[in-house]
Amino acid sequence: MRTAVRNTRTLRTPGGLSVRADVRVLAVVGALLLATAAASVVLIGTGDFPISFGDVLRTLAGNGTAGQDFIVNELRLPRVLVGLLVGASLGLGGALFQSVSRNPLGSPDVLGLSQGATSGALVVIVLLSGSAAQVTVGALIGGLVTGLAIYLLAWKQGVHGYRLVLVGIGVSAVVTAVNGYLLTKADLVDATRAVVWMTGSLDGRDWSQVWPLLALCAVLVPLVLANARGLRMMEMGDDVSNALGVRVERVRMLLMVAAVLLTAAATAAAGPVSFVALTAPQLARRLTRSPGPNLVPSLSMGAALLVTADWASQRAFGADQLPVGVVTGVLGGVYLLWLLVTERRAGRI
Amino acid sequence: MTPEPEDGSDLSVTPESDESDESDSKRSTVNRLSAENVTLAYDQRVIAEQLSVEIPDNSFTVIVGPNACGKSTLLRALSRMLRPSQGRVLLDGQVIQSMPAKKVARTLGLLPQSSIAPDGITVGDLVGRGRYPHQGILRQWSAEDERVVQESMARTGVAELADRYVDELSGGQRQRVWIAMALAQQTPLLLLDEPTTYLDIQHQIDVLDLCAELHEEQGRTLVAVLHDLNHAARYATHLIALKGGRVVAEGAPNDIVTAELVEEVFGLRCQIIDDPETGTPLVVPAARKARVTTTS
């Protein structure tokens, strides 16, 4: 017989305002943010010209040499920031999709959003031979159109979680076939470029990717968090949450739109980095041991995962030999296997 | 089983302050909750047409009827889970769909048939979620919330389970936890969809006793869908018998439960005797042989 002692703290003001937080969740988020920051600094120092931890901090504070300043602030910082923002967006987007679909496999990879963005990118790469910036735009359009299509096709007096996943799988298969076709039409150079993009890479990302992503997150993250309490109620089923006064369809639509935007933007910036959206919410949940969508922990976990994976791929294979998506893919698989073994030992599945 | 509350009024409902004179003037019917000529349908399948039902204030209303007669559908319409394709459901004189969701949720609670306990949630947390309509982003957990949750759990006898995980509880315990959550919502009207399904006889009676207490001691209006006609007759103050999407009879059980009614609604030949415990009507189905000879 398990009992849980949840250590929650409530802050109340005399005016009748009150805020409640779970100590463990706060601790997990704090630790993740700290780890992410540290990993980011290490990542900035990693590369063909290694820079020490202290030097990176000094340069970030504006006290580095001109050479260091160029490498850190012009080359590596934007790349790391794109990684952070992409990871955070994917983590948050994944948590939203999983919570709305009430399915731990309801991630953008499974629902076909990533594949849709890939189609957009492949059209630009293969048919138009476009520039990197055009690929980004193509991917963004592809992701948004796919997201819209899934939502409209799944709509039938409201969007039912399971129907959403099923429709997503259907759309995903069609789009994957289109991608396969485009790949067979490409010449080998374009095909290689396409495969690198499809794996998900942070290589060569600069400030022009940072700003739009940052602006989008600045709008969407607060919007999503403001609706987190409704989402938490929706875990108990539509009837219960309706009875509690949640406008279920409205909250669901708003959060879905936000999740599609976050995922499409992240994918456009770095390619469909696999498994971050799938695993970040699951890992976060395991750490916080808290029911509910765990939005902020998932966001922090996504950022931590992506930056750490990028660092690992550079350490293991040398700078920019293998894109970060390879590492997240393998990590994702290993994580799921580990999950399987431990859950089985615990007799839970 | 269910401990008496300190003075019986702790959990009572605080009247909505923002609906005083304005809604009084609008009120067209006497009762707070009613359905007017509603047509209820899923997709294209019509369950009930032109159905009108009044829920008497301060009653313990029970809706009975055979399978597929529309009783759960009616309850879903009354609780705004299902929008009528025609007609309207009125709460305090207003069309229920037009009211702010949280305001309805502070007036009318629902215990649905299917609800999902999130993975790894504790009893205390689940019951606490019933406070949602009383909360806001800057008012996440007031002292009042804490008190109401404690009392709701005490009331339903699950206080000592507060730190247990919901998915480890027995069916009877779990049902009481969900009822506690609905209680924590503090609504003057409470709708329950088959609250005794899957419970053993002792827990069925526990749940119904609890409903009767909520009704008698706190003056809440309760509406429940029940399968067991004898339970309905014993606990209800107002009975609504549905068949094929229309009301066959309604009124106090003593007035309306007759052998003819049971035969008409359920197609079952029976005798009605007085319940030796309560004097309410008790349905005794006719013996198999008696039924076989008359039908053939």
Next chain:
Amino acid sequence: MLVDSPPEQRAETAPAPPNRRAIRALGLLVSLAILLLVALASIAIGAKELPLDQVWHGLFHDTGTYGDVVVDARLSRTVLGLLAGAALGLSGAVLQALTRNPLADPGLLGINAGASAAVVTAITYFGVSTLNGYVWFAFLGAAAVGALVWFLGGSRGATPVRLALAGTAISAALYGYLQAVMITDDAALNKLRFWTVGSLASASDSTIAQVLPFLAAGTLLALGLARPLNAVAMGDDTARALGANLGRTRALAMLAATVLCGAATAACGPIAFVGLMVPHVVRSFTGPDLRWILPYATVLSPVLLLGADVVGRIVARPAELQVGIVTAIIGGPVFILLVRRRRTAQL
């Protein structure tokens, strides 16, 4: 859990009309007739149309004319389509019954990933470069992953969730490997991008000969499992109460599905959706009885596959669209339509 429509809706089930069996048997005959027509179309239609008398000539009086040669080539392709289609549909139906999950398909259990990873290994590390050479690798890869999924997710009391999770996990790890190889090895990428779309175009008699024994054995095994799988479909406890041997049924079903799908994938590359979709369509008019679902799936899946292949040859003339792409483009919308038509209660 996912059932949230009211009980009134669930309560109604149409009573079975007495002649339903006859209708179903007739339907099966009609399906066979359709299959025959599609097979003929598959021989007649292509970059060059052949009139039916030419097809007849090529099939039964082969004298080596140009038309006869074309018929010959298309005949191999058609036979492979027949075999692979039946195998994919059958394995999908078995997997869906086994996992009690209407979404189970060979992809979900990692079989496609296993085959793809083996093919890429064959190209990169063993220097294999012909399609015929891939077949054994693909089959071994599929079988190995099938066994691994079974071992990790199944052996002691497989549950649907475990099998799906194990399949997803192994696919994930293998796709990571696949992408790493494709990025670093242009030659592998170049071969694999054509293999992974799934095609019947390179069918040869020797390919068919290699996979035929496996397909035949798998088909027999799968068809024989209809009755025990019917019991499994009702839930573990009910199945036990009905006297079904759960462990054996599961192991055999997994074996049949892996062999069928592995052999089909080995011969034509991963073809999406046939295994997922056809059982869905079939169920909508046979109901849940696997004794009808399995034969229907066996007959109708090749109809879809060959039909898609013919369409692929027509739309992109003189080139052709690979069958795997056509099945997904036809299958996706049909699948979505099916999903939308269902009541929430059945999802």
